[in-house]
Amino acid sequence: MDTLSVVVRRKWAVAQDIVGLELVADAQVKLPAFAAGAYIDVHIPQHKCAESVVRQYSLCNGPADTDAYVLGIKEDTRSRGGSATIHRDVLEGDKLFIGLPRNNFQLFDSSQKALLFAAGIGITPLLAMAQELAFNQRPFDLHYFARSTECAAFQDRLSEMEHSGHVNYHYGLTPEATDRAVGYAVEAAPSNTHAYCCGPTAFMDVVAAHLRQWIYPQNIHLEYF
Ligand SMILES: Cc1cc2nc3c(=O)[nH]c(=O)nc-3n(C[C@H](O)[C@H](O)[C@H](O)COP(=O)(O)OP(=O)(O)OC[C@H]3O[C@@H](n4cnc5c(N)ncnc54)[C@H](O)[C@@H]3O)c2cc1C
Incomplete structure (x- = not known):
């Protein structure tokens, strides 16, 4: 299974032009764990169009937040559908499909700050x-x-x-x-x-x-x- 069905539990303004989204699992399943630096693909439905667009968003939550994925999404003023649709059309309670977390930006162990x-x-x-x-x-x-x-x-x-x-x-x-x-x-x-x-x-x-x-x-x- 390479996609998961999630529900938007919360959508709120986290800064000028940036919304936060909290995504929870649609069924009684646990969201896969991930390490800091990970991101997910979000399949973003397009108005009047059968095809979703897929965009990547980093996971912002800390290790203690295990029941939701938290995203921060900036509206790109020249957006062709991803961030603009999330800002304009995606609402709390909506279902979305996402990919499993991937990570090319993980933390390394070090004694230094x-x-x-x-x-x-x-x-x-x-x-x-x-x-x-x-x-x-x-x-x-x-x-x-x-x-x-x-x-x-x-x-x-x-x-x-x-x-x-x-x-x-x-x-x-x-x-x-x-x-x-x-x-x-x-x-x-x-x-x-x-x-x-x-x-x-x-x-x-x-x-x-x-x-x-x-x-x-x-x-x-x-x-x-
Ligand atoms: C690993 C990863 C993590 C990311 N994490 C985040 C995150 O946490 N938060 C976040 O907000 N974003 C994140 N992004 C960026 C995000 O995936 C999207 O790229 C961003 O939201 C813009 O998508 P969009 O569909 O709104 O804009 P797009 O339609 O993809 O447009 C993006 C840019 O492409 C250019 N463009 C527009 N139209 C055209 C055209 N016709 N031809 C060529 N170029 C054009 C413009 O300069 C525009 O600014 C991440 C990206 C990656 C790869």
Whole structure:
């Protein structure tokens, strides 16, 4: 079985242009477990069209949330059907088909503090990672870059973790200021640190360039949306 039938239990605004979806199993089955960094395919029905479109969305929940999959979905202004349909047409109580969790962005064991960098909607897999690290009492620094506080998603979940790791918000920075902030965050990181980054390509290029000055290339983990 490579698809699961789920029901939208909750849909809510988590930031400007970003909705959260909580998906629960349609039948009396348990949703498969997954590790932080995983994503699922969501089959998104299209109005007046038999074919669904399939889009990938990262799972945002922490290890303690086992009864639902939590997604954060940003509406792409040039969407041809995926995110726009979810924002406009998908309602609580609707049934959807999803794929099983897959993961190309998993956490690695390390005695060093993990460095997490997210920009914009790229927070989704990093949020899952931060929650997993906090749950396992492993140290981390999360740097979250957003246009403004209104654009920063899942602040409630992030604030719950502030006692376990450091959550640093960077709002409305210019490219030059972003470069400087990333430089400070990475400076003098031990070479065996593991670092994880997700966001727009230009942001990931900046983060990766700084990381390469300090840590082993194989310890730099990037997720492209
Ligand atoms: C592993 C993974 C995890 C992801 N996780 C998330 C997540 O947690 N949250 C999230 O919001 N997104 C996530 N994404 C992105 C998501 O899968 C979708 O790509 C996103 O929602 C846009 O889909 P869409 O159907 O709305 O837009 P699309 O219709 O796919 O359009 C996307 C972009 O394609 C371009 N485009 C539009 N029309 C055309 C055209 N005719 N020809 C060529 N290009 C065109 C535009 O630049 C547009 O911005 C993830 C992607 C991956 C691969």
